[in-house]
Amino acid sequence: MNLFNYSRRKSSEVEIGDKPLGKENPIRIQSMTNTSTQDVDQSVSQVKRIVDAGADYVRLTTQGLKEVESLKKISAELKAMGYSTPLVADVHFNPKVADVAATIVEKVRINPGNYVDPARTFKSLSYTDQEYETELDRIRKRLTDFINICKENRTAIRIGVNHGSLSDRIMSHYGDTPAGMVESCMEFLRICKAENFDNVVISIKASNTVVMVQTVRLLVRELERENMSFPLHLGVTEAGEGEDGRIKSALGIGTLLADGYGDTIRVSLSEAPEREIAVAQKLVDHILTRQNHSLIKAEVATEFNYFEPSRRKTHEVKNIGGHLVPVVISDRLDGSFVTDKNFIPDYLFVGDKLPKVRESSAYILDALHWQGDKNSYPAFTTSQIKLLIETEVDLKFLFISLPELTEDIISMLKKQPEVVLIGNSSHQNRLGEQRALAHKLTEQGITNPLIWHETYKEDDLENIQIKSAADLGPLILDGFCDGIFLQNQGVLTHAQIDSTAFSVLQAGRVRTSKTEFISCPGCGRTLFNLESTIAKVKAATKHLKGLKIGIMGCIVNGPGEMADSDYGYVGAARGKVSLYKKKECIEKNIPEEHAVERLIQLIKDNGDYVEDTEE
Incomplete structure (x- = not known):
């Protein structure tokens, strides 16, 4: 396995009817x-x-x-x-x-x-x-x-x-x-x-x-x-x-x-x-799409543990880095500053379009045309290092890729603790080059926070959900993520991109911004209509941010897979549901028509319920 250069693991071949698996066969x-x-x-x-x-x-x-x-x-x-x-x-x-x-x-x-x-x-x-x-x-x-x-x-x-x-x-x-x-x-x-x-x-x-x-x-x-x-x-x-x-x-x-x-x-x-x-x-x-890419020359950082990764050591710059949750930057180059109140980015990237009246509590990331607003911060490229050094402000952003991480840049970063890096790549194997950047920073002892910039050209929401999660997943799970910046050229709305960004961080278990639902895909063992049940449970509990709720069709994986859930809703028999608090079964064989109501009562009894103020 090579962290920086993509190739498939060599496996043996298994005979499964007329569709053999492994070896040189397709995935x-x-x-x-x-x-x-x-x-x-x-x-x-x-x-x-x-x-x-x-x-x-x-x-x-x-x-x-x-x-x-x-x-x-x-x-x-x-x-x-x-x-x-x-x-x-x-x-x-x-x-x-x-x-x-x-x-x-x-x-x-x-x-x-x-x-x-x-x-x-x-x-x-x-x-x-x-x-x-x-x-x-x-x-x-x-x-x-x-x-x-x-x-x-x-x-x-x-x-x-x-x-x-x-x-x-x-x-x-x-x-x-x-x-x-x-x-x-x-x-x-x-x-x-x-x-x-x-x-x-x-x-x-x-x-x-x-x-x-x-x-x-x-x-x-x-x-x-x-x-x-x-x-x-x-x-x-x-x-x-x-x-x-x-x-x-x-x-x-x-x-x-x-x-x-x-x-x-x-x-x-x-x-x-x-x-x-x-x-x-x-x-x-x-x-x-990463197959047969040009070679990325890089070495694994000495302190990196592939099997038990820990978060890269960084220092805090305002609300970024250190032990703080990763931030979200969102594109507002079109001059629109409205945000979904449920998913407010930490920073808005606006270029030279500083708003006169803001409808968001997010900070402004003002690329190239910084005007010194007390709630805005400048972003630079590596061609503007002199300007970066001369600008006096307690937070600066620097867009950088692996080829741009020269000895001069490394020396500058060691003297500029207020700089937050925004890592990007145009390599065919973008992930490989981004990983190489993170490992080189680590090996060089650079502790400036690192945010990942991913750009797409998608008109289909599902496509960007899949691609951004797959691209950012290894960086998040390997501990190299102090924030993400998704940028898309297409018809998707700001709200859709922002929701995707927060959901990626939650899926990587580094930042919680909404209720997490752990639900099985259903099979012949499922003891209730899974899709309609999920819809009912979500409608009643989706405003309970920070809670994990498991919805399981049967007991095969039910109590175990939702062991770290706060509450569980599990099929017990046809038309019957059992409710769990963590691993403990609290109520058994509740008629399905009363189960959601009893789940809400269980959450209330444990002091975890708040009223939905949006209703």
């Missing part, structure tokens, strides 16, 4: 149905829509043997219609179901957290070394039987670890940590390797983008140590829908794709599954 796109697998007609129709949208694989939930029988019918009907796209059975809690499913579909996903280990109960367990080894023997014997069935039927296995469904055994031994997630996966991979079974794909997911990225990086390191090259399936679980779902997915998946990881991806949206495909394809296409 595959996939989704999952949200119909009941027992409803053959509805499932067939939805699979067709997903495939027609461009999916390479389609996964279906497979709770029991009835669903396996339905899978057989679904597969037969699809093949009769000319659809040969590989199907994947998603199995939890029941190894016998996985055994039978492996004789029918092209791939079976099993979850190490509940394949042999029982479903998690958040209980702390204690094992002696011998007892722990006995548990591993149990897994080894059961998994070996399954592997033999897969060998006979040329069926691939996905070992799919989810942060939300680690077993109590792993949790008790390793804690709720990336290391525990990696070990949960490696236990199963070592058995596969011992049995000479290589037709394996790995996924290791979380709803927290920081945990998700860190865990995959640690996993790849462990795979290399143990001489394994299995292909990787990437995804952010419970990403949500709309803007949040797209940005959160693009930031997490995009960061790992940028590192060269990932042979197949799924963008999990709480929407119709066929809508996931275009988002995933846009993300992959954007990353692949």
